[in-house]
Amino acid sequence: MDSVKNIFSLLAAVALLAGCAQEKNKDANQSMKINVTHKKPYKDAATEAKEIYQACASCHAIDGKTQALGKSALLAGQTAQGIEQKIRGYKSGSIDLTGNGPLMKVQVEELTDSQIVAISKYIETLK
Numbered sequence: 796m797d798s799v800k801n802i803f804s805l806l807a808a809v810a811l812l813a814g815c816a817q818e819k820n821k822d823a824n825q826s827m828k829i830n831v832t833h834k835k836p837y838k839d840a841a842t843e844a845k846e847i848y849q850a851c852a853s854c855h856a857i858d859g860k861t862q863a864l865g866k867s868a869l870l871a872g873q874t875a876q877g878i879e880q881k882i883r884g885y886k887s888g889s890i891d892l893t894g895n896g897p898l899m900k901v902q903v904e905e906l907t908d909s910q911i912v913a914i915s916k917y918i919e920t921l922k
């Protein structure tokens with residue numbers, strides 16, 4: 796009877812270890828995905844927006860105080876509403892302020908509605 800019990804504890808332990816290994820792999824996959832897609836499941840919209848903005852920062856700077864490609868207006872100091880309007884304009888192709896509208900369209904065309912709202916709020920906090 797004891798040895799049957801031992802086998803069960805052993806099986807339980809193996810199952811537990813296998814479960815842990817799987818969890819670890821899942822984490823590794825998630826962290827590898829981060830630069831490739833905006834669709835990683837995030838804890839909350841604000842964290843996600845900040846993460847997405849890292850890609851925008853290569854042109855607009857992390858503090859939003861660089862003219863992208865020496866042309867765009869500064870993002871820092873603008874209201875969430877104004878930013879949101881422009882992002883939607885680029886996404887639909889209706890805005891082209893300095894001849895780089897098509898370039899900005901590519902940057903934002905995969906953002907969902909809620910991501911656009913969240914990233915606009917985030918940009919408003921840049922000082």
Ligand code: HEC
Nearest residue numbers: 850851854863864867868878881891892893894895896902
């Ligand atoms: C490759 C460089 C580059 C990247 C990356 C980039 N932008 Fe831009 N952005 C520009 C340029 C250039 C303009 C000016 C576009 C035009 O001619 O209308 C611009 C314009 C803007 C504007 C309008 C600024 C204004 O008030 O006139 C907003 C808002 C904006 N970008 C947001 C973003 C967001 C959000 C991201 C990331 C999802 C992003 N950009 C990524 C280059 C970039």
